[in-house]
Amino acid sequence: MAAKGNVPTAAWILVLIGGILTLIGGLVFATLGAVVFSLVSLGGIGSLVGLVGIIAGLVMIISAFMMKSTDVNKVRLWAVIALVFSIVGIANGGGFVIGFILGLIGSIMGLAYKG
Secondary structure, eight states: OOOTTOOOHHHHHHHHHHHHHHHHHHHHHHHHHHHHHHTTTOHHHHHHHHHHHHHHHHHHHHHHHHHOSSOHHHHHHHHHHHHHHHHHGGGGTTTTTHHHHHHHHHHHHHHTOOO
16 A cells, blocks of 8 residues: 555556546547538537547546555546546547647556556
């Protein structure tokens, strides 16, 4: 067990920022995708891809807060979940690419956390 207050701060902050950017990217993609694709009768596709980004962003944000723990196993579990959803978030641009990169770096830092 790690000392009290010893949490992977940089890791969860990077995943949190990446999740926020992915969420915003998903909202933008869902909105613009629905409008643009509706002009060519494919409005559902733009909304669906945007929804994937929104869900990925939300799961990354939840993962970030769950990584804020002193339990090494809990941090690693949520780091893996954040890593998977960072990759899933690429479907809509990965939170302007920056969200994907931050989520990826933060997840790797969470996986390397020793306690």
